[in-house]
Amino acid sequence: MATSRVLGYLESRKNLAGGACGLLGLVLTFAGVAGPYWPVVVAGLYGAGALIAPPERPAPPGFPGPSEQLDGIRADFAALGAYLGDVDLPPGAAARLAELTGLLGALLEPGRVAEALARDPEGVHTVSRAVRQDVPEAVDAFVRTRWWTRLTPGAEPPERHLEHQLGLLREEAGRLASALRDTERRRQESHTRYLKARGT
Secondary structure (H helix, E strand, C coil): CHHHHHHHHHCCHHHHHHHHHHHHHHHHHHCCCCHHHHHHHHHHHHHHHHHHCCCCCCCCCCCCCHHHHHHHHHHHHHHHHHHHHCCCCCHHHHHHHHHHHHHHHHHHCCCHHHHHHHCCHHHHHHHHHHHHHHHHHHHHHHHHHHHHHCCCCCCCCHHHHHHHHHHHHHHHHHHHHHHHHHHHHHHHHHHHHHHHHHHC
């Protein structure tokens, strides 16, 4: 702790400015200006330089980068999978949910697709919202409302709403996957054009 504080001061603006002024004091000493009081002159110039140095810039906040964000979403996706494993869904909704979670899992799987996703902040937000909000809320709303429909026969079954919601989320994830694929294709084509232009 003390060592890092000392090293931090050695690299600080105050020390650098003080060192530059102290060096000027040594130059004055060798030029014969400081005389026998040269240690006081050097120390005084060092202190003056340290005092007039601009203040240190505060370090920017360490927000998580895209890779760290995806790591957090992957952990939440695993927790979502554990939650969904305990929910009993009708076959139609279960099939839609399996399609959606399969696509989300493919987008989050480490590799080229996840690297492309990490370069797209809107895409990261879309996947994060689906995993952390949209899917759990849709399933939870189904679980809560299906008990009420037993008390009100003839009402529209909640599984239709759930299937529709999961279908919309699947379409959104599919559009994201297509956009990422198109972006990667354009990047590859751009790199090919660059290499051709460089070769001519």
